[in-house]
Amino acid sequence: MKVVVDLNRCQAYAQCLYAAPGHFALHGKEALVYDPAPDESARGEIERAVHACPVRAITAVSDAPDETGAAR
Amino acid sequence: MTTSPERIVIVGASLAGLAAAHGLRARGFAGRLTLIGDEPHLPYDRPPLSKQVLRGLYSADTTLPRHPDLGAEFRLGLPATRLDPEERFVELGDGSRLPYDRLLIATGTRARPWPKPEEAALDGLYTLRGRDDAQRLGQRLQAKPGRVVLVGGGFIGFEVASTCRDLDIPVTLLVRDATPLAAALGAQLGGLIGEVAREKGVDLRLASEIERMEAEGGRLTAVTLKDGERIETDCLVAAIGTLRNVEWLDGSGLAADAKGLRCDAFCRALRRDGSVVQGVFAAGDVARWPNPHDDDALVAVEHWGNARAQAETAAGNMLAGDASAMRRHDHLPDFWSQQFGLTIKLVGLTDGADAFAVVHGSLEERRLVAVFGKEGRTVAAASIDSARWLPAYKAAIRERAPFPPIEEAVDQPRLRVQEP
Numbered sequence: 084m085k086v087v088v089d090l091n092r093c094q095a096y097a098q099c100l101y102a103a104p105g106h107f108a109l110h111g112k113e114a115l116v117y118d119p120a121p122d123e124s125a126r127g128e129i130e131r132a133v134h135a136c137p138v139r140a141i142t143a144v145s146d147a148p149d150e151t152g153a154a155r
Numbered sequence: 156m157t158t159s160p161e162r163i164v165i166v167g168a169s170l171a172g173l174a175a176a177h178g179l180r181a182r183g184f185a186g187r188l189t190l191i192g193d194e195p196h197l198p199y200d201r202p203p204l205s206k207q208v209l210r211g212l213y214s215a216d217t218t219l220p221r222h223p224d225l226g227a228e229f230r231l232g233l234p235a236t237r238l239d240p241e242e243r244f245v246e247l248g249d250g251s252r253l254p255y256d257r258l259l260i261a262t263g264t265r266a267r268p269w270p271k272p273e274e275a276a277l278d279g280l281y282t283l284r285g286r287d288d289a290q291r292l293g294q295r296l297q298a299k300p301g302r303v304v305l306v307g308g309g310f311i312g313f314e315v316a317s318t319c320r321d322l323d324i325p326v327t328l329l330v331r332d333a334t335p336l337a338a339a340l341g342a343q344l345g346g347l348i349g350e351v352a353r354e355k356g357v358d359l360r361l362a363s364e365i366e367r368m369e370a371e372g373g374r375l376t377a378v379t380l381k382d383g384e385r386i387e388t389d390c391l392v393a394a395i396g397t398l399r400n401v402e403w404l405d406g407s408g409l410a411a412d413a414k415g416l417r418c419d420a421f422c423r424a425l426r427r428d429g430s431v432v433q434g435v436f437a438a439g440d441v442a443r444w445p446n447p448h449d450d451d452a453l454v455a456v457e458h459w460g461n462a463r464a465q466a467e468t469a470a471g472n473m474l475a476g477d478a479s480a481m482r483r484h485d486h487l488p489d490f491w492s493q494q495f496g497l498t499i500k501l502v503g504l505t506d507g508a509d510a511f512a513v514v515h516g517s518l519e520e521r522r523l524v525a526v527f528g529k530e531g532r533t534v535a536a537a538s539i540d541s542a543r544w545l546p547a548y549k550a551a552i553r554e555r556a557p558f559p560p561i562e563e564a565v566d567q568p569r570l571r572v573q574e575p
Contacts (some may be wrong), residue, residue: 085176085220087200090491091460094543102494106213112522112540118209119200126487144220 084121084129091141098135103128156251157542160256160434161186163473164245166235167261168192170200171439171462173219175259176227178470188227189253191245193234196286197221202459204289204313205341206493211297214456215290221356235262238407240432242390249531256434257473260404260424261415261466263440264397264457274368279375279389283311284397290391296322300390303327304363307394308335310492311350315392320355327358329365339501343511344525344537347518351495377558378390385523388560399441409435415455420483436473448486448553449504449534456504487549491539491542497521500542503535503552511575515544522550527575528558 086106088099095113099106104124106118107153121129123145163179165172176188192198200217203559208215230247237246238260244252269275281292296303296319303319305312308330319326332338335352336345360380368391369377377387400473401411410417410427415435417425422444424435437444439462442461445451464486474480489502508527516523516539524544527535532555534550551560559572 084218085218086502087217088200089460089463090493091500099313110493111496111498113542114493114496116203116212116493118213119203120216127531142220144222147221148224 084123084126084143084144086117086119086121086129086143088115088117092138092140094138096137099132102131102135105133162255163188163257164253164255165190165259165261166245167263168198168229169263171261171466173198174463175438175470176225177222178467180225182471182474184474190227190229191235192231194285195232199286202561205283205311206318208289208307209293209318210297235403238404240407240435257433259469260437261439262400264399267394267396267398277370277375278373281392295390299324302388304386304388304391305394308332309394313494316357329360329363331364334364340537341505341511343575355495378488416441417443420445421472421481422465422484436469440468442513444484448487456488458488460489461486487553497539498542499539501535501537502545502549505535508534508575510558510572512570512572515541531558533558
């Protein structure tokens with residue numbers, strides 16, 4: 084999958100950390116770091132994170148079939 | 156210009172280009188859509204490059220999500236080399252020509268190279284702008300150089316310094332100005348970040364510049380500063396700003412120079428005489444546009460948020476037919492930076508600010524919201540680890556509300572207006 088977070092929008096409510104703990108983390112009080120290319124197997128967790136975000140800052144899309152796992 | 160376009164070409168396959176492509180499809184554009192990128196990569200996100208990618212956290216693949224039904228053709232690894240706005244085609248590096256009905260110019264910027272070419276060519280000297288740059292520098296950092304010397308007092312320099320400290324690499328940060336980050340944040344907040352950097356072990360040198368470099372067999376070994384001090388290093392990162400990618404527009408008649416490509420309030424590209432180039436639009440770092448929040452002063456905003464917002468506006472206007480149906484680009488500039496565990500955010504532009512007041516928290520706590528004033532009006536607000544309170548100030552900035560905000564209020568007795 085591919086994930087991007089609008090960090091202008093992010094206000095560190097940290098709901099994504101609970102929804103997908105292996106893919107989102109806070110460094111310090113508010114600095115969100117995240118996995119931009121999680122494995123397709125994490126899709127359920129990532130989608131929970133997308134929906135849990137109170138400020139709708141997370142966009143996630145599954146890879147097209149021809150580029151799954153391709154590290155370009 | 157009122158006929159609906161059948162073929163749209165976007166030059167620049169990065170954040171703005173991809174956002175425009177999404178925006179065009181979301182508005183129902185069903186014609187042929189081509190994105191041209193000079194890098195071999197699909198559109199990718201840059202902000203993580205100076206932070207988690209260098210540090211080796213998570214995946215280094217920051218390819219941006221693309222809608223499954225985007226239906227765009229990517230021509231990657233070839234730069235656009237020429238524009239003919241009369242015949243309406245873009246020429247690529249291999250000589251092929253792409254005709255367009257509408258064109259979006261989103262070619263962005265590149266890292267400013269080290270000014271002395273013989274030093275710039277040394278092994279061990281890095282710049283950071285693209286994914287390949289981040290991969291090269293990341294590999295070097297993960298091999299733990301003895302000391303990294305960073306040149307540049309902007310956000311990239313500080314973010315890379317922070318990453319080096321996270322990796323426990325000794326780092327010297329050379330800033331030409333007397334105050335770090337002053338251009339964007341003012342001396343108060345810039346000074347605070349400098350203080351935090353020093354506490355985290357950064358050897359921060361203000362008002363400091365490199366006199367010359369030493370090398371052995373083409374490999375950097377040391378630098379000598381203007382004050383005569385010599386620092387041994389085999390890894391130097393030059394984070395000294397950017398250059399706009401406008402050279403390919405030479406001869407097109409468009410008003411493009413080192414400050415960017417001039418466009419009007421509707422993102423339409425302009426000629427040198429100020430007339431509109433039919434069918435040609437601009438967005439992102441390369442576009443220089445009249446900012447309604449600053450009396451229409453021309454500005455090129457090199458921020459992530461502007462790239463997306465301006466691409467959205469341009470996409471709508473490309474399909475609008477004529478100017479009466481177009482929307483003006485009135486995005487309020489905003490950005491963030493993460494360094495040393497702090498999140499710094501800014502809305503508005505602090506250029507020319509003459510007053511500053513902390514309205515939440517305090518400099519001592521290193522958790523605050525501050526508002527900037529210019530000639531009695533509110534022009535910007537910044538937060539450090541207080542992002543939740545920052546959006547509340549957008550309205551005041553948009554309205555250019557009187558500054559200072561209320562003084563001596565019962566809930567804010569400590570509000571003090573000072574120099575930024």
